[in-house]
Amino acid sequence: MADLLNVDVTGRVAVLTLNRPDRLNAIGTATVDRLDAVLDTLHADRGVRALVVAGAGRGFSAGADLDEIESLRTAYEFRAFVGRLTEVFGRLEKFAKPSVAAVHGFALGGGLELALACDLRVAERGAKLGLPEMKLGVLPGAGGTQRLPRLVPPGIAKQLILSGEPIDAERAHAVGLVNELAEPGEVLTVATALAARLAAGAPLALAAGKALVDRSGGDLDAGIAAERETVAVMFTAEDRAEGLRAFRERRPAEFRGA
Numbered sequence: 001m002a003d004l005l006n007v008d009v010t011g012r013v014a015v016l017t018l019n020r021p022d023r024l025n026a027i028g029t030a031t032v033d034r035l036d037a038v039l040d041t042l043h044a045d046r047g048v049r050a051l052v053v054a055g056a057g058r059g060f061s062a063g064a065d066l067d068e069i070e071s072l073r074t075a076y077e078f079r080a081f082v083g084r085l086t087e088v089f090g091r092l093e094k095f096a097k098p099s100v101a102a103v104h105g106f107a108l109g110g111g112l113e114l115a116l117a118c119d120l121r122v123a124e125r126g127a128k129l130g131l132p133e134m135k136l137g138v139l140p141g142a143g144g145t146q147r148l149p150r151l152v153p154p155g156i157a158k159q160l161i162l163s164g165e166p167i168d169a170e171r172a173h174a175v176g177l178v179n180e181l182a183e184p185g186e187v188l189t190v191a192t193a194l195a196a197r198l199a200a201g202a203p204l205a206l207a208a209g210k211a212l213v214d215r216s217g218g219d220l221d222a223g224i225a226a227e228r229e230t231v232a233v234m235f236t237a238e239d240r241a242e243g244l245r246a247f248r249e250r251r252p253a254e255f256r257g258a
């Protein structure tokens with residue numbers, strides 16, 4: 001069976017490509033199991049500093065695998081299915097290395113929820129992003145109702161979830177769902193270049209920065225305290241000294257994650 005998720009490492013960036021183009025990269029248990037295993041490998045690979053998640057064929061992903069869902073017989077089985085998607089998407093979101101989703105064609109349902117679990121999103125002009133679960137009589141079940149309103153105004157999130165209708169990449173960019181737009185055929189180039197810029201950062205600072213921003217919806221004083229204590233400890237990091245040295249020597253810093 002062709003690999004459900006191809007991995008290609010170029011420099012400090014690992015490009016993960018959903019590889020079920022015949023099923024429009026529908027995401028089922030086997031795909032998220034593969035993603036989980038790939039994250040184990042990439043976690044251990046100190047040379048990889050950032051990830052890109054992309055899709056082969058006509059689009060990024062048409063969502064959760066409706067064939068697998070139709071094979072489920074009980075609510076408990078369905079809960080396990082949704083729970084596994086949510087578990088692995090959550091692992092990607094909390095992964096120490098930043099991730100960029102490269103969306104072309106469409107990112108729908110669980111496909112958009114996968115892109116929402118990435119730190120940043122690049123989308124090709126004309127791509128469709130949406131949560132059509134309402135049209136199937138259900139709701140997004142892999143984090144969409146919680147992650148989308150953290151990125152876009154709640155009214156926009158409600159419109160996507162309650163109407164089930166997609167928006168195009170240009171609108172998604174205007175409301176903050178997409179970080180950068182790419183011309184048709186260019187999304188992988190733009191997403192990989194963005195990931196490479198992130199990969200130049202200090203690994204400890206990248207991981208801590210992700211975690212601090214992800215908790216920013218909580219209590220302000222507690223968040224500022226967490227930021228202060230994190231930055232204080234980072235003072236002892238070798239990368240902090242390297243950053244200043246590189247500035248003085250007018251050269252790019254070479255951060256080692258120490």
Ligand SMILES: CCCCCCCCCCCCC/C=C/C(=O)SCCNC(=O)CCNC(=O)[C@H](O)C(C)(C)COP(=O)(O)OP(=O)(O)OC[C@H]1O[C@@H](n2cnc3c(N)ncnc32)[C@H](O)[C@@H]1OP(=O)(O)O
Pocket residue numbers: 022023024026027062063064065066067069070082085106108109110111132133136138139140141142
């Ligand atoms: C049994 C259903 C119960 C409903 C429960 C579902 C919700 C579960 C909620 C919790 C699950 C976790 C959260 C995520 C949920 C989801 O993602 S649900 C799925 C959401 N996605 C969609 O609704 C999009 C479905 N696809 C489309 O709308 C269209 O395919 C398209 C993307 C607009 C492209 O259209 P077109 O160009 O006309 O191509 P098609 O002919 O439709 O598709 C080509 C083949 O690909 C198959 N396919 C498409 N999407 C999926 C999919 N999500 N899963 C499996 N297979 C898919 C499609 O059947 C075609 O196959 P063939 O007919 O064999 O050629």
